[in-house]
Amino acid sequence: xxxxxxxxxxxxxxxxxxxxxxxxxxxxHDSFAATTDNTTNSMPESAVTAPDSxxxxxxxxVSEGTQTPNAQNNxxxxxxxxxxxxxxxxxxxxxxxxxxxxxxxQFSSEFAQGFNEFSQSLEKGLEDASRSWDExxxxxxxxxxxxxxxxxxEMSSSADPYGYIRTVQRGVLEQYSPNVTVGGVMHAYSDxxxxxxxxxxxxxxxxxxxxxxxCTLPQAxxxxxxxxxxxxxxxxxxxxxxxxxxxxxxxxEVKTADLVVIFAMSKVDSSSFTPQNFYLHVSFxxxxxxxxxxxxxxxxxxxxxxxxxxxxASNEVSKSALLQELVTAYQEVQANRSQNxxxxx
Numbered sequence: 333x334x335x336x337x338x339x340x341x342x343x344x345x346x347x348x349x350x351x352x353x354x355x356x357x358x359x360x361h362d363s364f365a366a367t368t369d370n371t372t373n374s375m376p377e378s379a380v381t382a383p384d385s386x387x388x389x390x391x392x393x394v395s396e397g398t399q400t401p402n403a404q405n406n407x408x409x410x411x412x413x414x415x416x417x418x419x420x421x422x423x424x425x426x427x428x429x430x431x432x433x434x435x436x437x438q439f440s441s442e443f444a445q446g447f448n449e450f451s452q453s454l455e456k457g458l459e460d461a462s463r464s465w466d467e468x469x470x471x472x473x474x475x476x477x478x479x480x481x482x483x484x485x486e487m488s489s490s491a492d493p494y495g496y497i498r499t500v501q502r503g504v505l506e507q508y509s510p511n512v513t514v515g516g517v518m519h520a521y522s523d524x525x526x527x528x529x530x531x532x533x534x535x536x537x538x539x540x541x542x543x544x545x546x547c548t549l550p551q552a553x554x555x556x557x558x559x560x561x562x563x564x565x566x567x568x569x570x571x572x573x574x575x576x577x578x579x580x581x582x583x584x585e586v587k588t589a590d591l592v593v594i595f596a597m598s599k600v601d602s603s604s605f606t607p608q609n610f611y612l613h614v615s616f617x618x619x620x621x622x623x624x625x626x627x628x629x630x631x632x633x634x635x636x637x638x639x640x641x642x643x644x645a646s647n648e649v650s651k652s653a654l655l656q657e658l659v660t661a662y663q664e665v666q667a668n669r670s671q672n673x674x675x676x677x
Contacts, residue, residue, distance in 0.1 A: 497531045500543040500595045500605055508635045514595075518545050523639045524591070525550045541597040543605065552589030552614070555641040559583065560655060579655045582662035585616040589624075591640060593631065607631060612640075614661055620669055622661035624654070 492498060501515025509517075518529065524547035532544040549555075560583030561576040590613045598604035610628050615621035626644065633643035645651040 492531075492533050494533075494541070496533050496541055496543050496597050496605075499597070499603055500545075501531070503603075503605060505607065505631075508632055512635070517635055518593075520637060521547075521634050522637055523549060528590075541599075542608070543595040543597065544592065545595075546590050546592045546613075549589045549591055549612075549640060551639075552612075552641065553586045555639070555645075556583040556586040556589075556658065559641060559645045559651060560658075575659070578659045578662070582658045583655075585618065585662060586658075587615045587617045589614045589641075592623075593634075614658070616662065616665055618669070620665035622664045624657040624661050626654070626657075 501513065501518075503514050504510060504512070505514060528546075528548040530544075530546050532546075534542045534544055536542065560579045562580070592609070592611050592613055593607060594609040595605045596608040598606075607628055610626045610631055612624040612626065613621060614624050627650065630640070630644055630650065633640050636643075641654075644654050
């Protein structure tokens with residue numbers, strides 16, 4: 333584009349200069365001719381007719397307004413110069429026009445090519461942007477769907493090829509509440525350490541399909557200590573039974589406890605299931621762990637969103653049963669530890 337502008341500007345300047353010289357020569361000729369005529373007409377008659385006159389050749393007839401041969405030659409020469417200058421100017425202008433048209437054609441071709449490339453690039457960019465936006469919308473839709481499932485109680489689960497987990501999550505146990513789904517209850521239950529809620533699908537050797545929900549109780553160690561009998565020292569220890577002592581010792585050893593609920597799927601009706609087991613998997617400070625069974629009726633604490641261990645201990649019968657189960661689990665771990673010192677359950 334810069335080359336085109338430079339060529340056009342050079343040609344214009346050349347043409348203008350040529351025309352200017354031609355016009356200058358033309359006007360100079362008119363002035364010279366007028367001066368010659370005035371000089372000739374203003375001479376005295378004696379000077380014109382004198383034999384020794386330097387103005388006219390001998391015997392040359394002279395009349396008013398007649399030019400000398402030299403003036404006529406000068407006029408012809410100037411006319412030719414002017415004509416040549418004009419012809420040259422026209423020729424330069426034609427060449428300029430031709431170059432301009434050539435450069436204009438080249439520029440038009442390059443511009444059209446550049447515009448086509450820009451159009452293609454823009455179209456590709458728009459397609460990429462549209463494709464990226466479609467992928468983003470799909471990703472957002474999947475995330476929103478996951479959030480919605482979370483809100484509906486359908487928490488993230490392991491592989492569920494037969495949909496057993498979803499069946500339980502969307503199911504209702506009317507003996508506890510006909511108004512909420514199992515998934516909604518487990519999702520809303522607050523006595524779980526964050527990010528420990530898990531859904532799993534399991535098939536037994538006999539072919540029984542089970543769905544397992546679990547989470548970690550955040551204050552299990554402190555709550556077991558609070559439930560168990562206080563340790564007695566001195567003379568007071570004489571009044572503590574061996575059972576109470578074991579309960580206290582076992583509670584002091586509790587490290588963590590996971591809540592576990594197992595649902596069994598019906599082989600007759602694929603949309604039907606029943607709660608099968610409810611227990612705590614307790615790990616102890618010196619290593620090893622075992623299960624502490626709970627009564628299925630105590631699932632009501634989850635439906636009421638109550639802390640499980642305090643809710644169980646609120647009844648003396650269920651409290652006593654809980655501590656006895658804890659002692660049994662602790663003794664099993666001790667026995668296993670004695671037989672296999674390096675084993676950890």
